[in-house]
Amino acid sequence: MASRDRIHDVTGYQVGSIPPFSWQPPDFRTIIDTSLLDEPLLAVGSGTWGHEILLTPADLVRASSAKSANLTGIDVPAQVLPAAAAVAHPIPSATNSHEAPSSVEIPSGIEISKLHAHVGAEVCVRGWLSNERSSGGMLFLELRDGSGFLQAAVEKSSVGEECWDNAQRLTRESSCYVRGIVRADKRAPTGIELTVSDLKVIQLAENYPIGRKEYGPEFLFNLRHLHVRSKLPWAILRIRDEVFHRFTEFLRNEGYLRTDTPILQPIHCEDSTQLFETDYFGDPMYLSQSGQLYLEALLHGLGKVYDFGPVFRAEQSKTRKHLCEFWMLDWETPFADQSAAEDLLEGMIKHVLAAVLEHRRQELEILKRDVTALQRARDTRFVRLELRDAITILNEHYGMSFAADDDLSAEAEEKLGDHFGIPVFVKNYPFSKKAFYMKHYGDIDGIERAICADLIAPEGAGEVATCAVRENSYENLVRNLRDRGQSAEEYSWYLDVRRYGGVPHAGGGIGPERMVRWLTGVHHIREAIPFPRTLVRRTP
RNA sequence: UCCUCAGUAGCUCAAUGGCAGAGCAUCCGGCUGUUAACCGGAGGGUUGUAGGUUCGAGUCCUACCUGAGGAGCCA
Numbered sequence: 005m006a007s008r009d010r011i012h013d014v015t016g017y018q019v020g021s022i023p024p025f026s027w028q029p030p031d032f033r034t035i036i037d038t039s040l041l042d043e044p045l046l047a048v049g050s051g052t053w054g055h056e057i058l059l060t061p062a063d064l065v066r067a068s069s070a071k072s073a074n075l076t077g078i079d080v081p082a083q084v085l086p087a088a089a090a091v092a093h094p095i096p097s098a099t100n101s102h103e104a105p106s107s108v109e110i111p112s113g114i115e116i117s118k119l120h121a122h123v124g125a126e127v128c129v130r131g132w133l134s135n136e137r138s139s140g141g142m143l144f145l146e147l148r149d150g151s152g153f154l155q156a157a158v159e160k161s162s163v164g165e166e167c168w169d170n171a172q173r174l175t176r177e178s179s180c181y182v183r184g185i186v187r188a189d190k191r192a193p194t195g196i197e198l199t200v201s202d203l204k205v206i207q208l209a210e211n212y213p214i215g216r217k218e219y220g221p222e223f224l225f226n227l228r229h230l231h232v233r234s235k236l237p238w239a240i241l242r243i244r245d246e247v248f249h250r251f252t253e254f255l256r257n258e259g260y261l262r263t264d265t266p267i268l269q270p271i272h273c274e275d276s277t278q279l280f281e282t283d284y285f286g287d288p289m290y291l292s293q294s295g296q297l298y299l300e301a302l303l304h305g306l307g308k309v310y311d312f313g314p315v316f317r318a319e320q321s322k323t324r325k326h327l328c329e330f331w332m333l334d335w336e337t338p339f340a341d342q343s344a345a346e347d348l349l350e351g352m353i354k355h356v357l358a359a360v361l362e363h364r365r366q367e368l369e370i371l372k373r374d375v376t377a378l379q380r381a382r383d384t385r386f387v388r389l390e391l392r393d394a395i396t397i398l399n400e401h402y403g404m405s406f407a408a409d410d411d412l413s414a415e416a417e418e419k420l421g422d423h424f425g426i427p428v429f430v431k432n433y434p435f436s437k438k439a440f441y442m443k444h445y446g447d448i449d450g451i452e453r454a455i456c457a458d459l460i461a462p463e464g465a466g467e468v469a470t471c472a473v474r475e476n477s478y479e480n481l482v483r484n485l486r487d488r489g490q491s492a493e494e495y496s497w498y499l500d501v502r503r504y505g506g507v508p509h510a511g512g513g514i515g516p517e518r519m520v521r522w523l524t525g526v527h528h529i530r531e532a533i534p535f536p537r538t539l540v541r542r543t544p
Numbered sequence: 545u546c547c548u549c550a551g552u553a554g555c556u557c558a559a560u561g562g563c564a565g566a567g568c569a570u571c572c573g574g575c576u577g578u579u580a581a582c583c584g585g586a587g588g589g590u591u592g593u594a595g596g597u598u599c600g601a602g603u604c605c606u607a608c609c610u611g612a613g614g615a616g617c618c619a
Contacts, residue, residue: 139582140575159576191577211554215569216580219555222611278617294619319617320545332619414615458619467619515619529619540611 111181117151119186119196128183129154129198132233133174133209135216143171145200146193147182153235156182156198163201170203177233179206221528228535229544239367240531244520246360251333251516252312254355258348260308260335265295267313271494280316291316294513296334297441300474301501303336303509310335322539323414324528325466327517329537336474336511342455345471345510346429349459350386352514353427353469357382360523373525377463380426386459387428392449394420394430409434409451412458414466421462429457440484441498443473465522471512478502 113130114122131149138144141160146153158171174180181204189197214230224231231237252262268282268289280291295311302309315332337344357378360368368375389397394412398404402419406412411433412420420428432453435444442454456472475481481499485492492499520532530536535544 135580137578137581138575139578142576142578144578144581146579155579157577161576189577191579193579211570213554213569215555217556217568218580220612223555315619317618321617322612323614323616326618330619411617414617469619513619518619 111183113149113181115151116147116149116154119154119198122186123188123196124186126183126185126201127198128181129156130181131179133176133178133180134233134235135176136174143168145171145174145182147180147198148233148238153194154196154198155192155194156184156200157192158200158203163203167200167203170205171200173208174203174205175209175212177209177212177230179209180204181206221530225530225536225541226543232534235370237531239364239370240520240524240526241534242367243360243364243524244516244532246364247356247516247519247523248312248331250356250359251352251514252310254352255310255335258308258351260310261306263299263302263306263309263311264313265292265298265302265311265334267292269298271297278317278319280318293317294332294334296336296511296513297495297498299334299336299511300441300509301498303338303511304501304505304507308335308337320539325414325518325521327529327533327536327538330515330517330529330533333514333516334511335513336509338507338509340510341508342431342457342471342473342510345473345512346386346388346457349469349471349512349514350427350429353386353459353519354382356519357523368524371524371526373523377425378523381462384426386426387424388431388457389420389428390431391433391453394428397423408449409436411437417460417466418464421460421465425462427462427468428460430460431457433458438472440481440488440490441474443475461518461522463522463525465518467515468518468522469512469514471510473508473510476502476506476508478506 111128111130113128116129116131119127119129129147129149131147133145134148134153135146136144137146143158143160145156145158147156148154158168160168163171170180182198182200183202184198184200187197187199188195191197212230213227214224214234232241256262268284269292270287270289279293282289282291292313292315294315295313299309299311310333312333313331314329316329317326318328319326335348337348340348361375361378361382391412392408394416395406395408395410398406398412398416398419401423402416404416404419406416412430420430432447433456435442435452435454438444438454438456442456444452444454447453454472456470458467459469459471460466461468475484478499481495481502482492485495517529517532520526521529524532526532530538530541
């Protein structure tokens with residue numbers, strides 16, 4: 005008898021239904037589930053899908069005391085409820101193991117990304133059906149397991165009837181265990197194919213909303229919790245992992261210590277419209293928009309330091325380059341000047357470029373990314389350009405009309421990136437446009453300039469990082485704050501750092517999602533983070 | 545916050561002011577090497593909302609809502 009029929013016969017409920025068991029403990033949900041292996045099973049879960057207890061028909065019959073058609077209203081069988089309750093408050097003790105219900109064995113499997121080392125062997129692949137093609141007695145299942153994609157071929161004439169039926173009723177995004185022989189086959193998209201001998205359904209997916217076609221961004225980001233299964237987000241988020249990992253790897257190799265700065269910060273900056281305010285036991289606190297000030301304090305205790313965490317900007321920015329929640333990596337180096345900061349930043353970027361080009365080629369190909377500009381950036385020394393010279397280039401070659409003390413527009417950044425074709429450090433902006441904590445000097449043209457640089461990436465990526473020398477004079481900082489109409493009192497702890505052995509230091513910040521946007525070539529930065537938070541996007 | 549553009553089937557889009565349409569998805573059937581497979585059939589609609597012009601509005605006008613792109617600001 006088929007599993008589904010047996011479950012229905014024993015319980016009176018269809019597979020997938022949620023029966024109202026009277027003995028169901030609070031916070032538990034009960035669902036009739038289908039089989040994993042040979043036995044049909046009744047799943048009793050805590051609502052968290054990873055914490056289910058699975059009961060066999062034998063358990064069920066015991067539980068129902070042979071009340072065959074309907075389990076509603078039966079008494080709680082002694083051997084069932086304690087076991088179910090144990091899930092809500094698990095006791096990881098071997099002495100209790102005899103109380104555990106019969107459990108399901110999860111077959112051992114091989115990750116798709118490692119199958120090339122198992123050609124000729126029989127393996128089990130555990131994953132999801134991402135797409136399906138059929139041709140009469142042949143069924144081609146496109147499987148994915150997070151590590152990669154794989155075509156599995158099911159031949160009707162060479163598998164058992166149950167296996168064929170299971171393969172046929174598999175819907176897109178259903179989860180399954182698939183056993184078969186690994187073969188090299190040029191007809192398969194990845195060159196590797198699984199010749200299926202057995203297939204078990206874990207869970208049949210309902211009508212999956214994302215099909216095999218192009219969609220608009222609103223639709224896909226409304227379904228982002230499902231969209232992350234698709235191939236493009238898969239490739240982008242794997243590149244993101246590489247970028248995040250290699251930044252921290254580089255800094256650690258350079259002797260930097262990772263440390264953390266608070267996300268809840270009391271400082272009320274000049275423009276509070278950019279901050280998310282929270283109620284902290286009755287007092288206002290603000291979500292961090294940078295950990296830099298704290299990092300400067302930590303530098304005096306720990307030496308070379310960096311932090312890496314989420315930051316928040318409540319800007320009314322509605323562009324392809326802005327998120328309200330994004331990750332930021334800040335670093336600070338004691339006894340470093342501006343050229344040291346730029347060299348470190350260049351080394352960091354190149355380390356990431358090299359790693360992505362080497363280890364994420366498959367993902368770049370999926371994204372159809374032309375990597376020539378990335379290779380050039382990896383192999384060429386970045387341009388260093390005074391802002392005044394950048395303005396000269398823009399005014400003379402691109403018909404723009406910037407004044408000497410102007411900031412660069414987004415369009416100007418794009419032009420500069422295209423002009424050189426590699427990343428450009430644009431150096432020494434007018435101090436009036438920059439933050440109070442930057443060291444500054446009077447330029448020969450009479451403009452007060454910060455000792456700083458923005459790193460502009462080519463291909464329209466724009467500003468991806470920034471670095472600057474920090475002001476280490478207590479008096480200058482107090483004056484800078486006063487000039488900007490801010491209270492030195494609020495920054496007293498920050499100023500304190502300068503009173504007790506301040507040293508020259510420099511540091512910077514990188515927007516890793518901006519790097520991901522550049523490296524992947526995706527249009528909008530919301531593609532570069534799993535669950536974007538923008539002006540108009542707060543779910544899922 | 546400002547400027548521009550767009551909302552029609554679950555999705556992507558057609559439809560001169562004159563019968564509301566196609567592809568994909570879904571369901572049913574066919575196909576033993578498919579590559580976003582293909583072929584045949586079926587179901588699927590208060591054209592974003594509210595008003596207005598007109599014999600007649602998806603189409604023209606007004607307001608609002610939602611989204612997209614850009615600006616400023618930033619990483």
